[in-house]
Amino acid sequence: MSDPVIIKPIPGAYAFEAAGEEAGWSQAAQLVGLGLQLNGRTDILNMNDDAETLDIPQVPRITHRMPIYDLESFLRSRKVQLPFQWNIFHGWSQPTNRRMFESNQIVPPDFQTAEFAELVDDVSPRLYEETLNRHSDTDTRAAEALLHLSQFSRYQVVRVVAAAILASQRLRLWWPTIEALADGCLSESDTVQQIAADTLSRIAPRHPALLELLSQLGQGNQPGASSAGTSIIIPGTWARFRSLWWQPGGSLFRYLQQEPGKFEQADATLLPVGHDLYEQADFYRWTDGLSGTDQTAAAHDLAGWAGAREVLDFKKVIAHSHGGNVALNAAALCGMRIDLLVMLHTPPHRRSNETWDQISEVVQRIISMRTKFDLVVLLDLCWSTVKLTRTTWKFPKKRVHNWTFPFWFSHGTLTDPDVWMERGIAKEVAAAYALTRPNAKPTTSPTTLTW
Template sequence: MGDAQPPRPAPDERFAPVFGAAAFEGDPPGAVSSRAGHFLSMGTAAFGSPEQTADVRDDAEALGVPFVVPATEGDLLWSDQSNLDRLTRFALQDHGASDARDWQGGAPPRADDELALWHNVELTHSVPSLLALLNHARGSEHELERVAAAAALRAFSNGALEAADEVLAAATTSADEHVAAIANTALRRSDGGGTEPAQPTRSPTGGSAPTTFAAAEVSLAIHGTWAQVTADPWYAPGEPLHRHIRAVSTPNLYDESDYYTWSGGHSQFARDVGSAELPIWRNALTLPPFDTVFAHSHGGNVALTAAANGERIRMLVLMHTPALPRPDEQWEAIRAHVGRTVVMRTRLDHVVLADGLVNGSSQRFDQNRLPHHPVVLHWANPDAWFSHSFFTELGSWLKYDLAGTVIRQHRYVEQLV
């Protein structure tokens, strides 16, 4: 008899999708997350690029999100708060379920009114209909919902709507890490509420970097933005996921206390500095080339830029990484220096969508620019949606044998060298 396996984790009910109009008909946690997914994906369609709109379309349609036409210069009339409040009041009077003549911006929305405004977007596909819904929702009693609505409003108005920015500013220090990440992303906060770079949090499990693989390469885990303010330093030696990856799929995963970190700042400058420091760190420790790099969120872009600058990575595992726009010559250099890429993502990841509204990033990588093996659960799976941390959780790796995926993909790349 082998060792008993831990029970399979149940889907996180907070991120369980509620499809279509039903998301606006109740307040279970999954419905609130689904409404946030509606606001961010409709905001992407209305205020993002054609490429971003195409990127979210399949997932948005699976969730039952109405399509919205791209915003035009004429829609900027509504970037004045008094005009937007008047638009919202008219929309409520025409389509709402209650008398809204006395409605004031920021007032808690009535569920019937919110559903009516959503149906109006479904009917008209227009930006004004969407803006009325978002402005109405920024008064929600649910922090996640009002922050998602405010993030979309900020993207539309480029910060001109102060009421939306007030919602976001209040949420930057939220006790809910997911909400705080959306707010800090939308406001382009570089520090995420923290001041110090990530530091080792536990003692390593011991031993120098193993040399099991024939090329004596070393593997590495790279954290994402604001790692210093997260409760789960998954990337640190001694942490459960780090131990699991090292034990099951990647025995050469770096396991010393001087492991690599970067500032975690939410800026291109911070990511570029982190990319430049990666080979410096490796050379300072006289480490061999990288075998497998596991990178979360914008830590993936740190690794990609390092590869574009010449750092060789046999296999890159990207978890919840926003696909930033890059010139073709960068993608060509990345393809030349990365042997194989695995992309793990959730559908309509709230934080990645918020990043897209400020950075022009997408949730998916173009197979022509970065050939990769995608790891995405089927849309009907309750685990498939919204989370920005699903693939950094040990329970997810155990439940879906993600270490097995790493092993299998590594075998493919071994044939290329």
């Protein structure tokens, strides 16, 4: 599975007027901007330069109060006629009394037709333009209608993002939301699959599409018969499905065992970043749960896994997504020692200065590598609207070296060895690790780099 590498996104209304892969992902980003506002996270957009580049509109009065009946009426007032009645199909495990529904069918048979996708193509630009008109009392209704109708977009990423945003409202879920998320669990895109699985696990944890993914998970950790390396890769949430890049023999794992040193003459004196990666059959893996409790349990499990193998000090830990939070929790709660922690696409959690002090005592250096406007990280923020549990957009500059790469939207680009090779990332990681060694020259405070 892979995501498109997008260097130049399509901003604002132009995204809905264009066609193609970049247009689809750029449309999804616009919806995420609306979703953040819908969930009271306008602060994220205000502090995010990426949102300005994307020209995401501000819709101050946006709420989610439009019943499906009003939505259909709103669309009809704009000469838009849906090819079915939204509310006569009960969907999968619809959380309402089924006697309300007039049809025994779960979903309409023609809702995924090309003709309907063309209708969405035609209507979406008009609805988006209405969201820009603050002098009208319909800007918020147009934004809500755009989110609902986008669940039928020709682009899977748009369908799944729209469904995830509507699901985050925790209100009545109609069949298009569940259908889009179930389909997203089968996506060939790492980012789309993670968004779909994250959301479906919150609202319909027994859905067959999600259970099918869970059935693909590997077995738990068992002690190995021999010693091995003292560096590891920790996968993120849902990474254990069909993504093997992080496992021994996987694409990034193999690459890190070779680079730097094998392909670049200038690095001939350096050991490969992953020369000491643990590659026994009992390599570490966790249950991939979304909750803080799951990640705390995984942190204790990681510390126990290391103790069972007499690993007192991890040299390098490379962690993807919430795997980075597992590593940080293991440091804070269990005192697990790490020389260099490299986090890829990790959603920042709010931590107290006291917690960061505990982490700093046992972790010598932390690098956070991120892409621009990571859709998974931002949608994670949509689910954390309670003030006391709100997550943040970036890790604190005084604690973490933040490296931003010029790739847009993806939650998996930085797990691709081709990207590491193209950008010379292994060389920089090796240099960062060298600074943790005895007799290394003192360094300045953490840096913020844009590649």
